[in-house]
Amino acid sequence: MKPALQISDLDAAYGSVQVLRKAYLTVPAGKVTSLLGANGAGKTTMLRAISNVLVKASGRIELEGESILGMPTDRIVKRGVAHVPDGRGTLAHMTVRENLRLGAYARRDREIDADMERMLGYFPRLKERFHQQAGTLSGGEQQMLAISRALMLRPRLLILDEPSFGLAPKVVREIFDILGAITTESSISVLLVEQNASLALALSDRACLLEMGEVVIEGPAQELRDDDRVRRAYLGT
């Protein structure tokens, strides 16, 4: 089975400043893959390169075998890539309902309302706040909204950029439990960027470690869990 995402030889730059160098990554279909690294290592840049926003990239990026490098973002989304950016990207001035509706913007089928009900089932707190402005939700609730909005697309690939950022551990656990349930139920592939390495590795099948824009290790999650460098620098053991 083709991998959900195959990246190789990826160079990415903001203007004249090179951020990623010959990066590579494989996201196997139906599995969770983590992208790890310290602040500034280039994780968000890699995600932006996949969705073709803000950054100039060259190399190979293939979604289920089809090249999406440099494709206009709206077409990448139509091919089933849902990207939750860092900072959640919720539309603060619009209601929860409107946010969710826009998650399905790229869809033309008739099951959108049914899916909205399903999301509210996963995240009951959103149901309570259904007609509230998204900007008034707490950080945790906004993250739930961002994730359910992304799932409204019925994506093949779900990209999450630092979902635990700024959230209390209890809230993070709650979100990740639901996320785990969702991903085991469906055949969705997940690419997860996290600074919280132990949390990410616990959830993942495969992982990649970035340092200063270059890939240091990439392979099955267990490999990284066992690796000394990773343990010392990122797992604190």
Added chain:
Amino acid sequence: MNTLVRAMHARALQTGRRGASLIRPAAWLIALAAAAVPFFLGDYQAFQCAQLLILAIALLGLNVLTGYTGQISLGHGAFFALGAYFSVVLMGHAAVPYWLAIPLAALLCFGCGLLFGWPALRLEGPYLALITFALAVAVPTLLKHDALSFWTGGVQGISIDRDPPPAFWHLGLDHWLYLLCLAWAVLLFWAVNNLVRSRVGRALVAIRESGVAASAMGINRPLYAALAFGISALITGTAGALSALAAQFVSPDSFPPFLSISFLVGLVVGGVARPAGPVIGAVFLYAMPKVAEDVSKGAPWAIYGITLLLVVYLMPNGLSGIFDRFKR
């Protein structure tokens, strides 16, 4: 700090000032020479140079508010008008000598600016633009009104006589006016330059860059924003007072709402938040209509518009951005 911010930082460091060794003194020499030349020219040319300086001072005031504090004002013509009227009223009704009337009018404008700015700057973006434009419309209308005509001369306006220059001055009335304008210009440009580098200046720039963050950093945004308005009004008001002196006449029709728009046009074309911006903008505003009016009646404004667009797309730092290349 995420990678994007780091990249921008690196860029900024690369293009930072490096050895402005010969450029600075050369620029100063040129400026000194340019300032001295009008003393050797005829009466009318000296008068024109005085008008140019007056425009530059007016734009300097706008620069403080719009350039450094980032608050867009479509109403600075109103402070120009107020400065002119205050000084004329002081001279006419209170027999204040002209050299004192100018700073007094400026102080009054400072007060007006504070008064207007403190509530106005609680509004943002389009709301602030509307209020400032409302000011630009309101002031001439009020000045025309009969109720105030004892002070303002109503629609007709007020004429004043220019006092002769002091005994030691041998070059004539227009050259004395030029000297006066030059002195005020030097003083105000120097003051603004110091303001920008001071703590107050940095607070203003912080407000421009991000109002919310500035408040979080402990900057009393309403206070500094109102202060910026006041200082800005003071400077533009000084220009107005000088213009009244130059024209020897004020009337409400001298200060239509479009004056405020032309100030903004001039400042953007000259270069926002740059020391030379007001000067270059003034040259543009003053010289262009003289050239363009031969073409057609509506031409000057069309050229203002086109130049404005060209500057925004091609030279976002205004015409004074040309000099950036020499700094590298």
Added chain:
Amino acid sequence: MEELLHQLSAGFSSGCIYACLALSLVLIYQATGHVNFAQGEMATFATYVASVLLGLGLPYWVAFAGAVAVAFAGGMLVQVVLVRPVQKAPVLSAVAVYIGLLVIFNSVAGWIWGFMSRDFPSPFASWNGIGGSYISGHSLGVLAVTLCVMTAVALFFRLTTVGLAMRAAAVNPLSSSLLGIPVARTLALGWGMAAAVGAVSGILAAPILYLDPNMMGGLLLYGFAGALLGGISNPWGAALGGVLVGLIENLAGAYLVGTELKLLLALALIVGVLLFKPHGLFGLRTVSRV
């Protein structure tokens, strides 16, 4: 009493025109997050196009549709060519562009068609008004058209997906593009719509104000004031604001301060409102994070 009714109806009538202009300002704001100061001049230009089409002998509503279509296309073109480059630039650059456009449209209109005012017909002249001279046929027509336009726009933004997408793209283009919204095309569409609505307001205003390049100049301030009074993020509110401004202006002029100061009084009232309700009477308070 009769005088009062007269003033009310005149105020309501001009208020409807302000409402249309306010609506086009709101559309731009909803579509792009900016206020386009050139909206009035663009509307005037479109009205001249209508006048030209009428001069060619086309029936009124064909000329109307033609001018609105030209305005729609023109608005999109302006967005793509002139506004898009400054979309991400500092606000001052965008404001400078709008002022530049204002000035250019005004001068070009004057250059092509001269500065003399000309007549413009009303399709409602044959309508019977209400109560004789209280509300003219044209006023009723203006009201009808305004209601239609307002309803269409409000429904568009609340109920259609494209409308939702437009609201999203204006405020948060990055998040919107990650949702698959073609941000650039959506913004261009918003501008086209706004220009079309502006054209409608110009064509409705011309029979009363007579067509000349400066026709909308004064109106812009009223339309702007109306939009802000009602709340610039709210189409219905802005339209209501426009009507309120029309009423206040006429009543103030007739009973309080006379025609010279009525604009000032209207502005003063609006400023007063804004100081207590900075987002207008019906605007939404948005949470802004750093």
